[in-house]
Amino acid sequence: xxxxxxxxxxxxxxxxxxxxxxxxxxxxxxxxxxxxxxxxxxxxxxxxxxxxxxxxxxxxxxxxxxxxxxxxxxxxxxxxxxxxxxxxxxxxxxxxxxxxxxxxxxxxxxxxxxxxxxxxxxxxxxxxxxxxxxxxxxxxxxxxxxxxxxxxxxxxxxxxxxxxxxxxxxxxxxxxxxxxxxxxxxxxxxxxxxxxxxxxxxxxxxxxxxxxxxxxxxxxxxxxxxxxxxxxxxxxxxxxxxxxxxxxxxxxxxxxxxxxxxxxxxx
Numbered sequence: 001x002x003x004x005x006x007x008x009x010x011x012x013x014x015x016x017x018x019x020x021x022x023x024x025x026x027x028x029x030x031x032x033x034x035x036x037x038x039x040x041x042x043x044x045x046x047x048x049x050x051x052x053x054x055x056x057x058x059x060x061x062x063x064x065x066x067x068x069x070x071x072x073x074x075x076x077x078x079x080x081x082x083x084x085x086x087x088x089x090x091x092x093x094x095x096x097x098x099x100x101x102x103x104x105x106x107x108x109x110x111x112x113x114x115x116x117x118x119x120x121x122x123x124x125x126x127x128x129x130x131x132x133x134x135x136x137x138x139x140x141x142x143x144x145x146x147x148x149x150x151x152x153x154x155x156x157x158x159x160x161x162x163x164x165x166x167x168x169x170x171x172x173x174x175x176x177x178x179x180x181x182x183x184x185x186x187x188x189x190x191x192x193x194x195x196x197x198x199x200x201x202x203x204x205x206x207x208x209x210x211x212x213x214x215x216x217x218x219x220x221x222x223x224x225x226x227x228x229x230x231x232x233x234x235x236x237x238x239x240x241x242x243x244x245x246x247x248x249x250x251x252x253x254x255x256x257x258x259x260x261x262x263x264x265x266x267x
Contacts, residue, residue, distance in 0.1 A: 006243055019239045023232045030228035037221035044216045047072050051214075056147070058191075059110045067193035071149045072214070075195055076142065077115060079108040083136050085186050088173045092121055094208050100127035102135060102207050103177060103194070105186060106143060114186070116179060116194035117143055120207030130172070135207050145197040146211065151176040 007016045050073040056062055058077040082105040089101040102119045122135060153160045153176065161174050163181055170185040183190045199209040 006247055007240065012243055016239075019235050023235045026228045026232035026235065030225045030232065033221045033225035033228065037218060037225070040219055040221060044218070047214060048216060050147075058108060058115065063108075063111055063113060063191070067147055067191055068149055070147050071193065073147050074144070075147050076144050077106060077108060077117075077195060078110075078140065078142050079106045080140055081105070081117075081137060082107055082114070083133070085170075086132065087171065087182065088122075088127055088132070089118070089177060090127075090173050090175055094121040094210070097123065099124045100173065101210075102132060103174070103182075105188075105190070106141075106195070107188075109140060113191060114188050115191040116177065116182065117145070118148070118177070118194060118196045120197060120205055120209040122206045126206070127173075143195055143197055144200075145195045145209075147193045148177075148196045149193060150179040152178055 006012055050070055053070075053073050056065070056070065056073055056075045058075060086102060086104045089103055092099055092101045099121050101121055104117050104119055105114045106117045107114050119135070119137075122132070126132065126135075159175055161171065161176055161178055161181060163184065174182070177194055179190050179192065179194065196211065197209050198211055203209065
């Protein structure tokens, strides 16, 4: 029997369908890894463009810019903090120590507009005690850092912050810097990104300033894609060879005994 026809015979049809499904799955996973690679490259290009861009001073025309799409661009702002509407970001670590970050509205000096600033980490004891006033920075301040995008929810899981509504008590501690929701308990609108303040020379916290660690590599996606495509080739190419060998063995067993042995008759 022809090998191709044998693959879809009653004996082999189930195994053939399983191999076809497994090969298709491996190919799909390989394509998914290539899609992840494209996303990673696009992210790297976007971030690198912002890292290479000149310092953005938050005044005049810069306030009309699309700050959301300028994430990781270095930024400078000048103004006064509004500590009456300060909140904390829960579950933050400084090294191995648990605590929170202080998120404070900065009222810009020239325009009067407001932008949130992640001022840095404070210990858990101070966060839980609500004793945040000792970390206030009164007067006009100069804030240098990176623009960051707001977060709506966790990358994994479904945890979200509740949405404040008119008349509800303002939330003092949040899981995410969700600017749209936080603006609901502020007496003024907020700009569409926040500033993660950079460490300052000579600053002895808390709050301890932090910056994200960026890894602008392509990651393992290409290697994973090649692995999945290799598995698909092994399944799709090796299975017909296996069936062909099994058919050959079966044919050898079914040969008449007269073709294997000779009978001698003597006088």
